[in-house]
Amino acid sequence: MNCNESEDADHEKWHDVCAVSGGGDIQVLECDGRFIFATVENSKWRVFDARCPHHGTNLGFCEVRGAVVECPLHGWRFDLRDGRCTRFGTQDLTEFKTRIDASRVFAWW
Numbered sequence: 001m002n003c004n005e006s007e008d009a010d011h012e013k014w015h016d017v018c019a020v021s022g023g024g025d026i027q028v029l030e031c032d033g034r035f036i037f038a039t040v041e042n043s044k045w046r047v048f049d050a051r052c053p054h055h056g057t058n059l060g061f062c063e064v065r066g067a068v069v070e071c072p073l074h075g076w077r078f079d080l081r082d083g084r085c086t087r088f089g090t091q092d093l094t095e096f097k098t099r100i101d102a103s104r105v106f107a108w109w
């Protein structure tokens, strides 16, 4: 392990994102100062960073239509069910590792 790995490990931790619910919806949440998208399908929770991977625009303030959010800066479009970039761009949303504990969803960043 080098120094950078050690520093990263010191700063990353599990974040309590939301309660486990029935699912199907896409939630836009602010958690510990970061905007995120949380979604569940077939009991599998996924949590994505709401920062556009192009230049970091906060997509948490953008309108979500169905399962799609579009970045207002350059028009990259993302499917919030899987984080895929579906228009213009070359990078998907960053997905965080998740776990369920005591009926809460936790994400790691």
Ligand code: FES
Pocket: 052, 053, 054, 055, 056, 057, 071, 072, 073, 074, 075, 076
């Ligand atoms: S910053 Fe989002 S598409 Fe450029």
